[in-house]
Amino acid sequence: MAKTLDKDKEKYMVQYGEPVGMIAAQSVGEPGTQMILRSFHLAGIESTISTSGLPRIVELVDAKKKPATPVTYIYLNKSISKSFDKADEMQKKINEVVMSNITRRTIENFTKGTIRFLFNRQELELEGLSPKQVATRLEKHLEVDAKAEDEKSVTVHMHTKNLKLIRATTVKILKSVISGIEGAGKVMIRKDEKTDEFYLVAAGSNMEGIINVDGIDKSRITTNDIFSVYRLFGVEAARNALAMELKKTLDEQKISVNQRHLYLISDAMTASGTPKGVGRHGLSGEKNSVFARAAYEETVKHLIHAAAYGEVDPMKGVTENILVGKQIPIGTGSVRLTIKKEDMAKIKSKKD
Amino acid sequence: MATLKKGKTYLYLNGRIIGFVEDPQKFVNEVRTARRKGVISGEVNVAYIAKLNVVNINTDRGRVRKPYIIIENMAPKLTKDLLEKLKSKEINFNYLVRNGIIEYLDAEEEENALVAFTEHDITDQTTHLEVDIASIFGFTINTSPFPEHNSLARHAMLANFTKQAEGLYATNFNQRFDSRAYLLFYPQVPAVTTTAYDSTNIKNHPSGQNFVVALSTYYGYNMADAIVLNRAAVDRGLGRSIFYKTYSDEERRYPGGQRDRFKIPAPTAEGYMGENVYSKLSDDGIIEPEMQIQEGEALIGKVAPPRFLEENIGAGGLEEKVRDDSTVLKTGEKGTVDSVILTESTGATKIVKIRIRSLKIPENGDKFASRHGQKGVVALLVPPEDMPFTAEGIIPDLLLNPHSIPTRLTFGHLLEMLAGKASALNGAPLDGTAFTDKGTDRLEQYGKILNNYGFEQNGNEVLYDGITGIPFKAQVFTGVVYYNRLYHMVSNKIQVRSRGKVQILTHQPTEGKARQGALRFGEMERDALIGYGASLLLKERLLDQSDKTEVLICKECGSFGYYDHIKKVNVCPLCKSSSFSEVEISYAFKVLLDEIKALHILPSVKLNE
Known part of the structure; x- marks a missing residue:
């Protein structure tokens, strides 16, 4: 069995000189043209409407630092994952609540040196918070003198009348996280109908923060933010995540592309150790050849750089060889003589 | 700007706000009554748009307007009495407009109207009646017979083909010096006409001919929108222009x-x-x-x-x-x-x-189209002796592939074949205006005529194979269809080139028919060859068959040299050396290096032996 597999292995291997990159590009590009025409949205069904279709592909391929709609899927430990109460508890723990989300009005009293935050009580109730909790949180994290004086507001006593300081503190407090994990975004509870499990969906991508919360199944947490995966698990994981996200986006539109192509793209993007886009700041911008770079974008910039630093074009790529009119080193053109004719004669004579 | 008071509606005149109305419906009704009485101009249109709480009065130019018969108390104001007077020319159309029997609505006022197609459709909600139900189509579609049996996509195509049809575009063509003009020999009035032909002048400017069409294949020569023509018919002047x-x-x-x-x-x-x-x-x-x-x-x-x-x-x-x-x-x-x-x-x-x-003269590659958005390109001119023929010896002018019909949903084409045949036998044109069947069965009507002249009532014919003389096993649907010759002709478009002119700047082949140009081997074609790994084919396309040049490259400094014809030596303009390599490069690359030099950057070429 192993022998036959080993024998067949070569049969299925890509041949030397095969322009895999061009084939991958064409294989993704051609169905991509259909995607523009059929860019419909399934509105409402999934409450987290994430970018999909061509914009999402562009976002992935350009290796954007932050996706337009980050989503994190958080699974709970098997022991607690079937209980809604536990899931609800976890949701409260993770769900990011920013002060400005629950504040209805801010009243700065510059003569007394106080800032009063009037809450939107519905929001407050929804997040399961009380003004007292908010006040203690503010005291703890921002080291301000905060007091919950009634059921609908918190007052911060600044003990100073410095206008600038009061205004700066107001802004700081409004931006501060009251509960949950910073960058986790809004968290919702979902139920997996197949396994009866509850899991959480967060509209943020701070995996580094979320993964340390107790009760989370660290092996199953996923996100659509490639860089979050990269920071937490490394390039290999980022490569996988990238290929998977590409596949998911294409599958959504019922476009079937062989995953080898997607893996090739992800490989090329992560080969340097960090995810890099394919555009002018990524792969294309790092080509060895001056001509290939100049032919793509920012022609003058590359020519001037080449002139200033005395760059030499090794003429090893496709673009530059087409430009000068040489046979391209791909496919049938990738075969080269490694021994000179004269040297061949020497080898023969030795044998004789 | 004035602010809206509660319970009032904005009033706009030609898009500009002029005030408010308290009861918009009442206001609109009053304006309309006044218009019908002739107190205000008939060109005024008013519309109440409840959704936006707006009343729009439009009096400006550029609105498309269409006449409708007004309905009052569930009865059209155009009574039989008036119709009789109209027929006897006692009154005319303008009389009806002036007396509030017919009024013109613009697009906006149409939103307030409920228009009945026929008198039978009138309910208590109906406000207007179509003057003619065929007027729900435009003029071009109304020149087509039985348009109600065709799909909308084909109507759109028909509208395009009508513009491209050759015919008698002007009777003074002899005195005109149009930059391009096409004239059809012996244009005919269609066998199946519509009211559009009577109400306009197009009978005097026909743009097609009545072809005898058999719905049959011919040895695969009429696959996929190709058509087969009878050469004898073409020789006698069919489709000649x-x-x-x-x-x-x-x-x-x-x-x-x-x-x-x-x-x-x-x-x-x-x-x-x-x-x-x-x-x-x-x-x-x-x-x-x-x-x-x-x-x-x-x-x-x-x-x-x-x-x-x-x-x-x-x-x-x-x-x-x-x-x-x-x-x-x-x-x-x-x-x-x-x-x-x-x-x-x-x-x-x-x-x-x-x-x-x-x-x-029609030849292979010329384009024809019927009035049902069915276009085709001539693929073969068959000698008459090889064409199928009927028992009477009738040889069809055109063989249309039956596969053209079901997927395109142009059943009007089939009806026209039948009606055209009936009309040809009858010796008088038949009417094919949209929605004029009035409950009668058209197939029965035309079948009766065909029967009277001894033809199959469903239009089928026994056809004999022109080559063997044996009758086909199946009967073939045969009829008469009005075909247009469209002005796209191969003789005006054909162009070939193997070698030819090149551009001065790049030494690459020229582009376009007027310049004897080549077809562009573009970026995507290049990608396809790279993807295939065909590196030598790619080099041939992009270098050998394009802008290949031989240049001298100085072995010392790597710049271009030249041959001095007087001294008969190679010269390097930079280092004056005379050792050179002859190199094949694309001329475009030479131009690129020259232009880089113009930017005060000195490129040099290093060569491997």
Whole structure:
């Protein structure tokens, strides 16, 4: 069995000189043209409407630092994952609540040196918070003198009348996280109908923060933010995540592309150790050849750089060889003589 | 701006707010009543848009308006009494408009109306009645018979084909010098007409002919929108047309007293094209009518002053230096000089207009279309003896592939075949206006006519194979269809090239038919060859068949060298060395390096042995 597999292995291997990159590009590009025409949205069904279709592909391929709609899927430990109460508890723990989300009005009293935050009580109730909790949180994290004086507001006593300081503190407090994990975004509870499990969906991508919360199944947490995966698990994981996200986006539109192509793209993007886009700041911008770079974008910039630093074009790529009119080193053109004719004669004579 | 008070509606006049209305419906009704009475102009349209809480009055120009019969108390105001008077020409259409029986609605007021198609559709909600139900289609679609049996996509195509049809576009075509004109020989009025033909002048300007069509395949020659024509019919003038093209030139005046002159250029003129080119011109430099002319031959001989002034200065000779600026027949064209006129422009300069006529007999690749958005390209002209024929000896003019019908949903085409056949037998045109069947069965009606003349009532015929003489196993649906010849013809479009002109700057082949150009091997084609790994084929396309050049590259400094023809040595302009390598590169690359040099960057080429 192993022998036959080993024998067949070569049969299925890509041949030397095969322009895999061009084939991958064409294989993704051609169905991509259909995607523009059929860019419909399934509105409402999934409450987290994430970018999909061509914009999402562009976002992935350009290796954007932050996706337009980050989503994190958080699974709970098997022991607690079937209980809604536990899931609800976890949701409260993770769900990011920013002060400005629950504040209805801010009243700065510059003569007394106080800032009063009037809450939107519905929001407050929804997040399961009380003004007292908010006040203690503010005291703890921002080291301000905060007091919950009634059921609908918190007052911060600044003990100073410095206008600038009061205004700066107001802004700081409004931006501060009251509960949950910073960058986790809004968290919702979902139920997996197949396994009866509850899991959480967060509209943020701070995996580094979320993964340390107790009760989370660290092996199953996923996100659509490639860089979050990269920071937490490394390039290999980022490569996988990238290929998977590409596949998911294409599958959504019922476009079937062989995953080898997607893996090739992800490989090329992560080969340097960090995810890099394919555009002018990524792969294309790092080509060895001056001509290939100049032919793509920012022609003058590359020519001037080449002139200033005395760059030499090794003429090893496709673009530059087409430009000068040489046979391209791909496919049938990738075969080269490694021994000179004269040297061949020497080898023969030795044998004789 | 005024603010809205509660319970009031904005009132706009031609898009500008002019006030508020308290009861919009009442207001709108009052305006309409006044309009119908003739108190205010019939061109005023008013619409109440409840959703936006707005009343719009429109009186400006540029609105498309359509007449409707007004309905009052569930009865159209156009009574039988009035209809009789209309028929006896006691009153006319304008009378009806003036007396509030028919009114014109614009797009906005139509939103307030509920229009019934026929009198039977009238309910208590109905406000208007269509004057003619066929008017829900536009004019072009109404020239097509039975449009209610065709799909909308085909209507859209028909609208395009109608514009492209050849016919009798103007009766004074003989006096006209259109830059391009097409005229059909023997245009016919269709066998199946519609009311659109009666209500307009198009019967005097028909643009097609009635073809005998059999819905049959012919050895695969009419696959996928190809059509097969009977050569005998074509020889007798079916689909034959004439193509007129006008060339013109002017004796222009230039500052400095110089001017162009119509004459046969002397061989000394700059850009002289050779004696043969001007051989058909008469002494005045202009071609005579009824001369046969081929591509590359001059129609108008003209000499012009040189483009740049300094060329004349210092010449000193007695003879004025001139440049040949003759008009030559374009590549791929030929024909007969139909008419020549010599006249004067407003600037008092001489103008020549020459109309060339060429005969266009249907040939392989010419385009035809019926009035149902069914287009086809001639793929074969079959000799009459090989065409299928009926028991009466009728040979169809055109064989249409039956697969063209079901997927395109053009059942009107089938109906026209049947009706056309019936009308041809009857000797009188039949009416195919939209929605005019009025409950009667059209198939039955036409079947009866066919039966009367001894034909199958469903239009089928026993056809005999023209080659073997054996009848086909299946009967073939045969009828008469009105076909248009569209002006896309191969003879005007065909172009081939193997070698030819190149551009000066890049040494690459030219583009476009007018310049004898090549077809572009573009970026995506390049990608396909790379993807296939066919590196030598790619090199051949992009270098050997394009802008290959041999250059000398200095072994010392890597710059381009040149061959000094006097000293008979290779020279490097930079380092004066004389050891060179001959290298094949694309000329575009040489241009690139030259332009980089122009940017004060010195590129050098290093070569491996």
